[in-house]
Amino acid sequence: MTDVDGRKITKRDFKSDQDVRWCPGCGDYSILNSVQAAFADLGKKLHETVIISGIGCSSRFPYYMETYGFHTIHGRAPALATGVKLSNPDLDVWVVTGDGDAMSIGGNHFIHTMRRNVGLKVLMFNNRIYGLTKGQYSPTSPHGKVTKSTPMGSVDHPFSPIALALGAGGTFVARSVDILAPHLQATIKRADGHGGTAVVEVYQNCNIFNDGAYKHFTDKVVRSERMVELRQGEPLLFGKDHTKGIAFDENFQPYLVEGDDLGKAYVWDEAAASPAPAMALATMDESRFPVPIGVFRRQDKANYEQAVNLQVEHAKSTTQQSLEELLYAGEIWEVS
Amino acid sequence: MTNCQECERIAGYSHGLRETLMTGAETKDEGDRAARDRDVQELDQVVIRFAGDSGDGMQLTGDQFTRTTALMGNDIATFPDFPAEIRAPAGTIPGVSAFQLRFSSFDIHTPGDAPDVLVAMNPAALKVHLPLLKKDGILLLNTASFKAINLKKAKYEVDPRTDDTLDGYRVIEVDLTERTKEALANCPLDSRGKDRCKNMYALGILYWLFHRETEPTEKAIAHKFAKKPDVVEANLIAMKAGHAYAETTEIFQTAYKVAPARLPPGTYRNIMGNQALCLGLVAASKRCEVPLFLGSYPITPASDILHQLSGYKHHGVITFQAEDEIAAVCAAIGASYAGQLGITSTSGPGVALKTEAMGLAIMAELPLIVLNVQRAGPSTGMPTKTQQADLLQAMYGRNGESPMVVIACSTPADAFEVGYEAIRIATKHMVPVMVLSDGYIANGSEPWRLPAVDELPPIDVRYAPEGEAGVKFEPYKRDPETLARPWAKPGTPGLVHRIGGLEKQDGTGNISYDPANHQHMVDTRAQKVANVANDLPPLEPVGARTGDVLVLGWGSPRGAITAAVTRMQQQGHRVSAAFLRHLNPLPNDLEALMRGFKRVVLPELNKGQLALMLRSTYLIDVQSYSQVNGQPFRSQDIQDFLEKVLEELRG
Numbered sequence A: 001m002t003d004v005d006g007r008k009i010t011k012r013d014f015k016s017d018q019d020v021r022w023c024p025g026c027g028d029y030s031i032l033n034s035v036q037a038a039f040a041d042l043g044k045k046l047h048e049t050v051i052i053s054g055i056g057c058s059s060r061f062p063y064y065m066e067t068y069g070f071h072t073i074h075g076r077a078p079a080l081a082t083g084v085k086l087s088n089p090d091l092d093v094w095v096v097t098g099d100g101d102a103m104s105i106g107g108n109h110f111i112h113t114m115r116r117n118v119g120l121k122v123l124m125f126n127n128r129i130y131g132l133t134k135g136q137y138s139p140t141s142p143h144g145k146v147t148k149s150t151p152m153g154s155v156d157h158p159f160s161p162i163a164l165a166l167g168a169g170g171t172f173v174a175r176s177v178d179i180l181a182p183h184l185q186a187t188i189k190r191a192d193g194h195g196g197t198a199v200v201e202v203y204q205n206c207n208i209f210n211d212g213a214y215k216h217f218t219d220k221v222v223r224s225e226r227m228v229e230l231r232q233g234e235p236l237l238f239g240k241d242h243t244k245g246i247a248f249d250e251n252f253q254p255y256l257v258e259g260d261d262l263g264k265a266y267v268w269d270e271a272a273a274s275p276a277p278a279m280a281l282a283t284m285d286e287s288r289f290p291v292p293i294g295v296f297r298r299q300d301k302a303n304y305e306q307a308v309n310l311q312v313e314h315a316k317s318t319t320q321q322s323l324e325e326l327l328y329a330g331e332i333w334e335v336s
Numbered sequence B: 001m002t003n004c005q006e007c008e009r010i011a012g013y014s015h016g017l018r019e020t021l022m023t024g025a026e027t028k029d030e031g032d033r034a035a036r037d038r039d040v041q042e043l044d045q046v047v048i049r050f051a052g053d054s055g056d057g058m059q060l061t062g063d064q065f066t067r068t069t070a071l072m073g074n075d076i077a078t079f080p081d082f083p084a085e086i087r088a089p090a091g092t093i094p095g096v097s098a099f100q101l102r103f104s105s106f107d108i109h110t111p112g113d114a115p116d117v118l119v120a121m122n123p124a125a126l127k128v129h130l131p132l133l134k135k136d137g138i139l140l141l142n143t144a145s146f147k148a149i150n151l152k153k154a155k156y157e158v159d160p161r162t163d164d165t166l167d168g169y170r171v172i173e174v175d176l177t178e179r180t181k182e183a184l185a186n187c188p189l190d191s192r193g194k195d196r197c198k199n200m201y202a203l204g205i206l207y208w209l210f211h212r213e214t215e216p217t218e219k220a221i222a223h224k225f226a227k228k229p230d231v232v233e234a235n236l237i238a239m240k241a242g243h244a245y246a247e248t249t250e251i252f253q254t255a256y257k258v259a260p261a262r263l264p265p266g267t268y269r270n271i272m273g274n275q276a277l278c279l280g281l282v283a284a285s286k287r288c289e290v291p292l293f294l295g296s297y298p299i300t301p302a303s304d305i306l307h308q309l310s311g312y313k314h315h316g317v318i319t320f321q322a323e324d325e326i327a328a329v330c331a332a333i334g335a336s337y338a339g340q341l342g343i344t345s346t347s348g349p350g351v352a353l354k355t356e357a358m359g360l361a362i363m364a365e366l367p368l369i370v371l372n373v374q375r376a377g378p379s380t381g382m383p384t385k386t387q388q389a390d391l392l393q394a395m396y397g398r399n400g401e402s403p404m405v406v407i408a409c410s411t412p413a414d415a416f417e418v419g420y421e422a423i424r425i426a427t428k429h430m431v432p433v434m435v436l437s438d439g440y441i442a443n444g445s446e447p448w449r450l451p452a453v454d455e456l457p458p459i460d461v462r463y464a465p466e467g468e469a470g471v472k473f474e475p476y477k478r479d480p481e482t483l484a485r486p487w488a489k490p491g492t493p494g495l496v497h498r499i500g501g502l503e504k505q506d507g508t509g510n511i512s513y514d515p516a517n518h519q520h521m522v523d524t525r526a527q528k529v530a531n532v533a534n535d536l537p538p539l540e541p542v543g544a545r546t547g548d549v550l551v552l553g554w555g556s557p558r559g560a561i562t563a564a565v566t567r568m569q570q571q572g573h574r575v576s577a578a579f580l581r582h583l584n585p586l587p588n589d590l591e592a593l594m595r596g597f598k599r600v601v602l603p604e605l606n607k608g609q610l611a612l613m614l615r616s617t618y619l620i621d622v623q624s625y626s627q628v629n630g631q632p633f634r635s636q637d638i639q640d641f642l643e644k645v646l647e648e649l650r651g
């Protein structure tokens, strides 16, 4: 695939000339890096790629990508991107958003994008905090979180963005982590290949206001014990030598298995007809179970912009009406 | 036949109608209608108001009378006045739905102040609308609905037919319910279905009374209920029965004729404001070959725009019913960014929600059309009632210095040109444009002289061409004349760039916090809007360019102002009127025009919003004439006010 000056496109080509202005050490840097690498691998064309963001630290993203980019207003990126995609379905449209942007102020647009299955790829950087406004709790901050706006601890209950996306009918719902570059890049590529809305929740470390939010399961030393990678067609196993597993009881409640019971570990099927297993994993208690990453759900479903444009094309091909015929329609009369 | 129970109960004015029903009445004997031995009078105009319960089909009845009358060549203006509740409790005052129409043999500007004829289907309708009826006017009552329970719902202590309430009107009592049932004795409909045809019976009576042809309605009903032949049949039988009843009984001494109006030559079509606005947008889109994209969320009284444009897919129109008002405007901005004509339609409360996104469109310098079909506010206000109190919201209702082009339509037919103009401005100047309409224009109708398609002004849209290798594309490099930035569609090679709501450096579009640049950009965005005034046509006042009083108007009061000013001119007063389509920027020649008069009066359906703007812009002592009751102006009220102003001038 060539784009720039007839040569093969590289990760470098996706870097814009703007200085990156996230705090040094911010997880956003690794995500930017992974996106640029994945886009280069995918052979994307700069001019066919559009990145649309809302407001927040994550939403600075478009400025750093040498593609078309639109840094819009708080929470509204999916709505604006829907307009872009409907108007020109050939464009490759990515939404970059965060947990405040997509889960709080823009929650409505997020769920309705899922419901319609608009062909957008949504990268939701979840750092469980408001970074740009300097450290208030977000809809994904844990209960009891002490922040500037919750000096005595947050009494809000967080929700799981994955569960929300599943509940809204999301057809591609995945999770990855900023520092797991190979996994993140692979997940981005899989999202890219999905026809409808693809949501990737990326756990991202905000080293200024919520440092180490994910450390307890992403740290190298605990990772194998505390995380489980969803692999299509394989049992849900984790632990250093994959000696532990997750099984479900008849009520779809997860429980841990090991030893002789390991064979009961649930065989993962991201394309399962029922969203129940995915939902069960998305709502598992982080303190008792390993944290799942990978593709929770993938469904093939007609996408919105195609359905809309099909109707338009159909109407155009079946009804030809000149402007004159349109205006001079209905009951008209002459006055001489 | 005078012994019919429903037959007339004439309250004293057997010949009153001739004087009542308008000027210039002239009695004629119509020899060609042998069956009628009654008089036929020629009138030059009639105002009819149909009023009934929401479920009584008054809008349909009014609409049918309107179509027929338009086809018969009269000038016509209509005013539907309906409740916000889809079905308020039957028989109650809040449930009353009305449709006023005025037709004439001359050019008219309003649906009339007071009706000559009131059709009241129930006591509640009588209660609400009787005060409007002209003294000596015709009052057609459906006696079937004057039962104790309905009288109670209408808050009548005694039956108004039994005391002096109806004195001074020409009251025609007909048991429409029973008559209709009789006429439909052989129809297969159930009794509820039959009952619903009583409006057609009433329509038949009025068709006879005003010499209307029944054929257009026959066709329209057949079309409307094409899938229900029983309903078509019943409706038409009821209408014909009403017609025959009026002809054979002697409830009316006289029938009336209104000769066709002498409208300027051309091809005409009756049009409602929302319809015309949609057609103007589609016409502009076809002319510049850029598809329309409508992002919208249902809201009264703008929803018809969504409905209508949804039916224009064959013209390449994409409509998107969004999850909320904000998504609707954002999707439209996205569409404009992608190279289509992004439009969003709403009413005041929706505009409030779209505010932040409009600021983004101003910052991103993208074309965007925001259609605000105004209604009575604040808050939810009175959704089905008209008002023009969103002007200051349109002008200033955004954070920061965020000027926006604002234009307004003034009549249903004018909405076509305004829709067209909105797209011309938005694409030429790369700016968002707010279009103000209101409920009165949106749902009112008038004959529209159709434009010749090839005479529609060209709209030239040029996207930025592909970039050259090695040359960095500058998204804010401006056209020296308009200051518009290039419209660079994503997908075009060599133009990748980033835009957004953060302040940007002129030219490159890079984020900039430089003080001098911000000042420059604020000034530039203002200048861009100001530049729109450079190619506006000169104002064309009704009347002389100098005189005692200039009556300015914008939006729907145009008709009432024109009627008042024309009458005063005929009386020899030095009064002129001028109407503003462009409210931001204001026309360059407005100040000079205002300075040519001793007084400037500005009637507005708000607390004087444009008056405030003009006073502060020109330091001219514009006199506001304000009405904010959810109803359109009555031309007589404007005239009375102007007479007072003239008196002051003399005094």
Ligand code: SF4
Pocket: A021, A022, A023, A025, A026, A027, A028, A057, A058, A127, A131, A132, A205, A206, A207, A208, A209
């Ligand atoms: S505040 Fe947090 S999320 Fe924002 S840039 Fe800094 S480290 Fe990253």
